[in-house]
Amino acid sequence: MSPSEAATSGQDYGPDDDQPLDPSQPGALTPTELFWRRHQQWLEGAGYMLRERYRDSWRPSWIGTGKPYFRCTDGIGAQRGGVIDATRISDGALVTLKRVRKSRHPHEVEIGLFFMSEPLVSDPKNHCVPILQVLQVPEDDDLSLIVMPYLRVYYSPRFETYGEVVAFFKQVFEGLQFMHAHRIAHRDCDGRNIMMDGVSLYPEGFHPIRSNMKPDLSGFAPHYTRTQRPTRYYLIDFGISRRYNPEDGPPLEPPILGGDKSVPEFQTSDEPRDPFPTDVYYMGNMIREDFIKTKYGFEFMEKLVADMVQDDPTKRPTMDEVVTRFESIRKSLSSWKLRSRIPERDELAIIEAYRAVVHWKRRVWYVLRRIPAVPLPC
Template identity: 75%
Template sequence: MAHDVQPLDPEEGGSLSKAELFWRRHQKWLEQSGYLLRPRYRDAWRPSWKGTNKEYYLAPDGVTLRRGNLIDATRVSDGALVALKQVVKARHPHEIQIGLYFSSEPLASDPRNHCVRIIEVLQVPDEEDMSLIVMPYLRAYYEPRFDTFGEVVSYFQQVFEGLQFMHAHHVAHRDCDGRNIMMDGTALYPEGFHPVVTDMKPDMTGSAKHYTRTEYPTKYYLIDFGLSRCYNPDDGPPREPPIFGGDKSVPEFQNSIKPVDPFPTDVYYLGNMIREDFLQTERGFGFMERLVADMVQDDPAKRPTMDEVVARFQAIQMSLSSWKLRSRVPERDELAIVEAYRALVHWKRRLWYVLRGVPAVPLP
């Protein structure tokens, strides 16, 4: 392994963080394994902004990773952008096993499968307890902003279907809030985007151009199986002690150490994600209120199963008119005059979609 040589004073803006030093140490090994890191992590890197008037945070190589255990890389064989994630096996002993299970055939080809695919597992040569999992590079599910209710309906349908698929195979996710739902942005951003500052062009010279999800239907994925578990149905309903993921609001975990069934908790996570990210922050989602209210009930036994959630959502979707599905999702605090103008622009574009026969609910 190459020795670390910091190109900047550790206190200077744009310098490598402690977590990033791991990637710099392993850059040559990763390249030999078929994955090329950005120039920032190579031995020959010298900051591009040095000697210029540009601030480090405006340079494509000046941005620190937001999560030190996760990095982007280019696959040498075909130029595809991928994600590399550190997995400490003693801390998350089931993550790789469950990820590979859903990445293997015949499950991998099942259209209901929305688990992120593991392309390869790399054993870190100098750290026995650490592996790297290689996955397609995904971006947050909510960026860019949803354009229509039909696009959001597609999102709901896919994440419901994805969790139902996991449950059907006796796997509880146990951390499926909005932080662990992502999407494939390849088609939406044909010219690419910076892998850390994802609303910017790869070279950070301006905003990344993107299309709507209606034009380019998007697939959503459940990620991060670090807390996930697979259960034997012959053993009856599983019981697990409380374990907090990103969402700390789970009712059955408050002031209790009593083991609970993790499957109803998964239902709560998705329901609360919709409640917080849509019902409380956007307008026009009243059609989801009753289902979400049932999904987030305090008593886990009263929550619907994912089979019931999917069935009820299908009925909800069937009740929505094409006009509603093609309507624009307005911002909650949008001024009336601004909303009227944006609606006019929106419907001019929507009419073109209707004439072309583009579906109101875009599904990949």
């Protein structure tokens, strides 16, 4: 009997069946997902439970129902093969598991654990993603799994006020300044590698892949605003990060082909460059692309960002200078500005009007409750 026939007949799948469905069928496990299925029992023994989709007994729930696989919780796979969500059995917390091939990224675990050591881990400026545990894959000495808190993309849910964005800027600037102070260059700190701890924002939780939906996909997940529940932002992915000895002088690294391809110093030659000014460019370009170009009202950031993205890397400010200048900018902003709603450049008029009404109701409530205009986590 084929796996697909077994699915139709209602039989469970034994531990030796890697693929419960014909690979050509919608909703079947991808080749990269099979790794997680094969290691599900080992991970359970280590204290982490994968979703039903990756267990040996999984029977696709949509078979024979006429329901599309993508509307079923067990029909939604991992977003990326090397990263998956899991539940920590001891307390039910949602975590992320990431595969790390040590021969390819030899410094990722080392740098991540360095930031978890004292006194660094207790420093409020440390915005490097916490490493909760490192698991060694039993049959592969070159492969480790990093366990981290489950984080959301930094822009979901949407920012409501300028004060919320100012809190975001402050944290990511301090986070990169913290890395540089310890002579570690991130080397890929664009918007893809900045995330947020959104657990407190969602009182009913959210689906780990379709993160705007409830865990059971029964509807949109209700959430608080960032002003109501201040959130913390993190820099992630230290796969190509490097730690340098200051006694060796300014470091030099070859151009990076992935990530943000707009880096000016990577356009003209292949000669090695100092990665610290490039980090400054990444951060400035993220703000330029994700805020200044797409939203109204961020003129107060234009001069600083213009300096951060200068073509000549030697003319860019250091992260110490960025943090100092940003602090002056933050202090210059009025409470009225910080509590104002952020209009999108492509926002439809009817949506703008609705959001404006909702925002004013919230704004009055925030003021009466004396909730800070710049919501920073404790």
